[in-house]
Amino acid sequence: MDYNFNEIEPKWQQYWRDQKTYHVENNSEKPHYYVLDMFPYPSGAGLHVGHPLGYIASDIYARYKRLQGFNVLHPMGYDAYGLPAEQYAIQTGQHPAKTTEQNIRRYREQLDKIGFSFDWDREVRTCDPEYYKWTQWTFLQLYNHYYDNEQGKARPISELVAKLEKGEQRTESGKSWGEMTEKEQQDYLMNYRLAYLADIPVNWCAELGTVLANDEVVNGLSVRGGYPVERKLMRQWSLRITAYAQRLVDGLEEVDWSESLKEIQRNWIGRSEGAAVWFPLDVKSNENVLPGAQAYMQQVNPQPVPSFEIFTTRPDTIFGVTFMVLCPEHELIDQITTPEQKAEVEAYVTWAKNRSERERQAEVKKVSGVFTGAYAINPLTEEKIPIWVSEYVLAGYGTGAIMAVPAHDSRDFAFARHFNLPIRQVVSAEKDVVSDPATWTESLDAKSGWSVNSGFVTGMKVKEAMAAVIDKIEKMGIGHRTVNYRLRDAIFSRQRYWGEPFPIYYKDGIATPIPEESLPLLLPEISEYKPTATGEPPLGHADNWAWDEEKCQVVNKSLIDGKKVFPLELSTMPGFAGSSGYYLRYMDPHNDKEYFSKEAVGYWRNVDLYVGGAEHASGHLIYARFWNKFLHDIGLSVVEEPFQKLVNQGMIQGRTSFVFRSKEDKNLFISKNLIKNPDDVSPIRVDINIVDNDILDTERFRQWRPEFADARFELEDGKYVCGWEIEKMSKTYYNVQNPDDLVARYGADTLRMYEMFLGPVEQSKPWDTKGIEGVFRFFKKFWRLFHDSDNTLCVSDEAPSNAELKVLHQTIKKVTEDIERFSFNTSVSTFMICTNELATLKCNKRTVLEPLTILIAPFAPHIAEELWHLLGNGETVCNAQWPKFNEKFLVEESFKYPVSFNGKMRFTMELPVDCTQEDAVAAVKASPEAQKWMAGKEPKKIIFVPKRIINIVC
């Protein structure tokens, strides 16, 4: 064995540990660079080959930057709170801390084998009290701040109180601040705090026994586990992330992220511009039922006549309104419904409210609704329009009421058709072309064209009409320009055990923070991880879970007296709490006085490069941006956007292998290409470990499962060929490729290089072990450049030839450019070409090979380190200097030594515009430069275009 990775890799991994090679200090003369990976949740299944993909890419970049002379922060940690550990605890009674600890140890072992350059001294774990102290601390800061819309940033809640005391800010109820009771004041402030408690409709998952955030629910099912989720009104902690909606949209302009990811975030925030308009109720036609409604509406809106507020993005279509629709939850329904319609409306509202999210979403296309009997007045046309109630209007968006323009909104159109309501065209695609909407099969929704039948805006383009209508509405005092966001506040409570406790206790029903000095508030031990018999969250089982205000400490809850000792909050924080600020903590992970010091954040600023999966687009990446913006407002983080450049690595899918069992004979398995009719066989997934290049190891297959012991095979050319399909990598599909096995067989360097060679980092691709042999072969060849056939070092100090130098400098140039563009697959190719060419040239010159070990060090650190030392260098290749390429060998010298990367050489010279092929050939042959370049050889082919020659193939 010549290239012995089994010996090399553990040796240098130990060396790096001993020498603390990757230890990073917070101050340096060198420029700083921060490379971060999304830290993993340590699941019980361990790593599969998909996990390290991003880590390898970021490690290459971090090592490269270090060689370029940067002080590089490249940390790793664990997102250790989470549902699986708790579910496991419920089933087995094992403390989640214990399983988490075990899983972390396994992850660390696996990571270490791959040779990453993490500074493990900076490791953080979200479940560590040293760490979650600062998660709790940030929560208290959020609780103690509100968003000041005038200054456009978070300010201490005490400033708001001061304004209220001075009477500078009116309270909505009309009571002055001084007249309010303590409880009323606190309730009032809750409407402003950035972390607040409120009764809100939440996503309740009965199976998991907890509420979930919007991004944790997909199609009415929980992301974890896939259990049904229903809407329920509950008193929950929330984060007022909506206050930052505009800044979250604007900030996307500042960062270097992929367009698709920015787009996902923009859609999630869902900014839409439009107008809010008051539609007055038609009082005359409703007089008999309206005294209550009138009083109510006069109270909630400043209009002289009782009115409904609607939101629209198409104010230009206001002349086409033929009815109004309220959501079933709308508070005015009861008041306006006429006695004749009452029974029907109530039945509908009850039915709608009891439907689950899933039912609603599954039946989106079904039209339902009911007429209230009441009418409103279109404020511009003064027409009387009927008011309906329907599910398709959502309570959570806008005002829960819409003006319906069936001609120009497909949902309104469907509704109008179903209930036979009038449809009126007010926009035409081409100027002045109108038709009878009765003949339409669909509405004209596009925000383009011209207004028709629209009073004073008739003839205007849609865009102008929008502006004109809003101006008019504002002048009339019945509405205004406004912006709406789809983004909702983030629900922050979880009815779980394994998460950060809230540093909050309840004094006379008022949420009260525990003093900052008493943090962290430790997660208590409990006997059982399930909810309590009374339906309280698991923390209800904790005996030591009450707060003694005098002693400032946690005490047994039997001591609760309502005077000094009070109950503590029973829910815990969600997963995204701990992951929202971890990148800042890495800067100063052992600081017990502050979240992180001003010096540390002043030096590192923000993450320069963040690598991770795109699945966090609408979760973690929004929450972290919000978190960071808040910390920026209160003067902690120095850059508003936390992640400057973001690279999303693609998912690695599994390639599942199948055997085909005959339906007639249970013991007969037919090779893929011998199947006559697919219906005659049933495909069965087989473990990819007993399949090699789609060829089944029939012996091992018989041993794999008892039921296959008597298997017989119909072979082609003596082989059993399996079928395959690309699926998610999962244990149950037997298609999981474990990195440890590959490291054992080929070494970490080969695994690293091969994962990069697979294709662009950003692309999702199936795992396929086939090609790894090629990379392994490359390393053996590379090793042989330095060694004789008897495996002794054979590097010479002779001066290299220009041909050799040309190969080296081309490699330096190409690899440097590739790393900068994050195109690691092409760098691997470059190394292979370089090695092949040097082997052909029989190059063994130190001045060529030594820089090469540095170039390959980011990709294959172990072999690079070994060769570096074999060449007689001390210290570590990790601190070497990245070689610079010399143009001389790329341009001038290439004339003499036309070694080329793709078998073609390029030569450019000026030619007349009307030059023919013959003229060009003659001109080339006559040119001294070209002659020099071709070095006496005859050109085989000259490809030219007017003005210049492109390729000359010798």
Add this chain to the structure above:
RNA sequence: GCGGAUGUGGCGUAAUUGGUAGCCGCGCUAGACUUAGGAUCUAGUUCCUCACGGAGUGGGGGUUCGAGUCCCCCCAUCCGCACCA
């Protein structure tokens, strides 16, 4: 339905950024050395054709001296959102 992305040999991919396709690797074919090889080396490998030659980057059109690359229209696949007024 809306939004985003992608489409190149048997397969993963590359293409000097608009320059005359298929680099590198896998696989395959032939050969060499070998007791043997799933080791190593050499040559070949887009397709059609014995060959000459021709076709060719999902399909169709366009711009250009020149298009895998730019523009328009389809088709297919993947991802995200989904009654958001």
